[in-house]
Amino acid sequence: MSKLPDFEAWAVFAKVAETGAFARAASELDLSKATVSKAVSRLEARMGASLFHRTSRRLSLTESGRAALERASRILSEGEAVEMETAAQSAIPRGRVRLAAPMSFGLLHLAPILPDFLARYPEVSVDLNLADEKIDLVAEGYDLAIRIARLADSSLLARRICEMRIMLVGAPGYFEAYGRPAHPRDLAHHRAFTYSNVESPETWRFSHATEGDETVTVSGQMRVNNSEALGAALRAGLGVALQPEFICWRDVLDGRLEAAMCDWSPPRPALHLVSPPGRLRPARVRVLFDFLVERLAAAAWTTNA
Incomplete structure (x- = not known):
């Protein structure tokens, strides 16, 4: 005997006993009559005992069938209950x-x-x-x-x-003091803050509609693993950084930061x-x-x- 009980066959057996007929059990379970019959026969072979007395007019439980019915009925009812509860949980947000x-x-x-x-x-x-x-x-x-x-x-x-959108931003005071970059190569002479959760933090890549791609190496006083941490230093006018729009948009809108090199676009995630x-x-x-x-x-x- 295998270690795992044949739960499906026991549930089929319980449904046959409940309905009193293979055909009615098959209809309620949405299975073919042959499938139901084979499930019961499979159990009888495993148990080495008949579960039903079968005649052309009547179906009744044997002694072994009556002994097994209570537990088999629990298997059927528990299976039906868990399916109903799971379906209800899937339908109602909970x-x-x-x-x-x-x-x-x-x-x-x-x-x-x-x-x-x-x-x-x-x-x-x-x-x-x-x-x-x-x-x-x-x-x-x-x-x-x-x-x-x-x-x-x-x-x-x-x-x-x-x-x-990823934006190159700095404070108005920074651009007044150090100039506003117009081309990626200008950034080699600027104070750049970098984000460390990328493969090459000091390598910045840009694309232009007509001038193509450009890569530049930058340097500065601060590297962080969270871009929001650069906000105070940027607003203080200490450098420039590539910032996701979702982080810097309010500062740009309110004028605390300004975007530069808007015609050059870093890769957009x-x-x-x-x-x-x-x-x-x-x-x-x-x-x-x-x-x-x-x-x-x-x-x-x-x-x-």
Whole structure:
């Protein structure tokens, strides 16, 4: 006998005993009569005993069948119950969603909108992890993640929300003191703050519509692993930096920082919402996914062109 019981066959046996006929059991289980008969025969072979007395007019339980029926009925009812509960949980937004996002983006733009989601879905809770390191959704059990990158091919499901513009910014006072760069090669003579969570922090790449691509090596006093940490030094007029628009847009709008070399574009990542493989998402995950797409795509800093 194999170690794993034949749960399906025991459930079929219980349904046959409940309905009193192979044909009726097959109809209720949406199986063929032959499949039902084979399931019962499979059990009888495993047990080495008959479970039913069969005649042309009547079906009745044997002594072995009566002894097994109570437990087999529990298998059937428990299976039906777990399917009903799981289906209900999948249909109604309820339970915990594990969500991962980059630190600055999560603090600036995700945390402020989550209260609206929680108010809209009071039976859903959110377990939010903020980190700039890339998280393995499948291995670490996350339902969703926000990624700001050019995504490599993978088995993850991804929804592109918007393009992210990267801007070369500095304070008005900095540009007055050191000049405004017009070409990437000018940056070799500027004080540049860099972001360390990339392969080559001091190597900046730009593209121009007519002049093509240009790469320049920069240097400066400060390197960080979180771009938001550069805000104070930039506003103080101590250097320039490549900043995601979602971090610096308010400073640019209010005049504390200015964009330079706007006709030269660094590589643009996109904001994606990713989830593990599998097309079916529980309702709690589906509603958060749709909420984030709706709210983030309409944010003031997004670039959808």
